[in-house]
Amino acid sequence: MMYKISGGKQLKECLKTALEHNLSVLISGPPGCGKSEITAQAAAELGMPVDELRLYLMEPGEAKGLPDIRDDATYWTRPNWLPLPVDGKRVLFFDDIHLASEQLQSPLFELLLCHRLHGHETSDETRFVAAGNLSLHSAGASELLAPVMDRFDIAIEFSPTVEDFIQYATSRNVSSKISAFLIAYPEFLYDPDPPTSQKFHSPRSWFTLHRVLSAGYDLNIAVGVVGVNAGAKFIDSYPILGKSINDLLKSKPESVKDQVVIAAALSRHKPNVKVLDFVAKRLTAEAQMCYVMGEMTFNFDDIYKLADHPTLSRITDELLKKMEGK
Template sequence: MTPSQIKASLRTLIPIRQPVFIWGPPGVGKSQVVAQVAAELECELTDLRAVLLDPVDLRGIPTVSPDGTARWCPPAFLPVSGRGVLFLDELNAAPPLVQAACYQFILDRRVGEYELPEGWTVIAAGNREGDRAVTHRMPSALSNRFVHLDFDVDVDQWLDWAAGQGLVEEVRAFVRYRPNLLHSFDPRRDDKAFPSPRSWEFAARVLAAGPDPEVEADLLRGAVGPGAAAEFVGFSRIYRQLPDPDAVIERPDLAEIPEEPATLYALCGALARKAGADTAESIIAYASRLPAEFAVLLVRDSVRTAPCVVECPAFSHWATANSDVLF
């Protein structure tokens, strides 16, 4: 399921308090999706790393009441009121005894004398057994307590998210050019770093910080791995020698059209960032001169940046002339 489908599923399951387990490879953004949906639903989020718990942690510690009987004091990290999401991240990385302690908690919503408040929902997440992450096989008795969702990476949705977060255009342009490198994880290899949505976010932050040119490539290798970093460095050399986007917008009928696909990908991204009511006509005019796939890319990304682009007369003419490509 794509991130948007995971979100739609959670928006259905959280209000009915149905426990959910989200499966996915490392670095795809499982915990971020849970946090985003909780915020959208205006739910409190309590994030527990199950791998850090001991089997007795959920139950708490005993105390002697005035009548001489023993009662259990639940831990402070468990909610006592309101509505929210109790997120058990890395649940299947927890030792079997910790997973066993979650049986009653997840199905019956209680452990010992503690009861999860009415408005709270349990969501768990973890890596798949084949991902070479630290995992323990989930017992069938625990597995049967969840609705299971499989998380898949979607390039277009990640690009939308990255634009919303303001990640540097250089990284977004490269991911458009090499979408297979958004997430490239081989569990059979012993790579310390590999391309993933999480690690490309790291790379974007590194570039935004303006690293010393002598160490930039090493930092990128440390974030996304040597293979992806080498391709990105080659792409960046082209990207940083692009025609001036302002000059293209000023004279869209005469501006140069690069021959290299990598350069065109990068230029389309740079132009789309400048989309607005005052530049829409020029951007559409330049798109009309591009090969069809790049024209669609430029116009689509421009509309994402500035929806008002669709209101300019040039857009209607361009869409009519390119209806065979759009539909």
């Protein structure tokens, strides 16, 4: 069992507490969900440099040092990645730990236990964090050895949330059309069991899609960035997502899902009387829920307008209580 965390904010706070108290952490989560980025943010906010390592790219001698025979005794050379005792407080981050073979995992036994590897010490102030996708179905994965797992103080199972993605995406000027799409289709934020040899949707691939489209590529390239299913749905929804607020208010959605996409597209804009009346009178309860969630994400400062609305106040209060509970 692992401690389950949803959302980057909660993971970052958990990591900061662990780093402050020198507790080693293992993070498991789907690829492309921000484990490395969040670890770097947590360390940076504490003023700790991060040494990022990928054991699976190393030869065994690189990972644990090479034997050196001197005076009829065997010694081991110091791996160049191992911080010196004088290096002080820093984070050793082992990324994609699930791709390291059992042989390459072996240096972690001694390192996690006593900050030492074959007699070569590192500072007691060195922090250890490892991340990977420990799902049994992960492509190319090796099982994490039980003694290694046991030596981590905390094991976390992480899943991203649309709310955290959108807030971070907004700070990076990612297209609000992508964010609105994910409000309408949160199931396309990430794939918990991604396929092999195919593109798939993840927070990282949505950021990539923004960069690719900004470079001038045709919209149809989406299937080659976020995968066939998410890409096709994004292409299908794009005409609605790109409409002006006036055109959205003139829409006559034929299906429930069209209503949800319209609601998500409307939530990109500041709420006004016309928009709120349209949502309350023309959209289904599911679409209304989507709209309120979008406004809470895009325009939280204006949420009081929804809380005072006779039809939307109940949904707004319900979502605010859920937010407070988190």
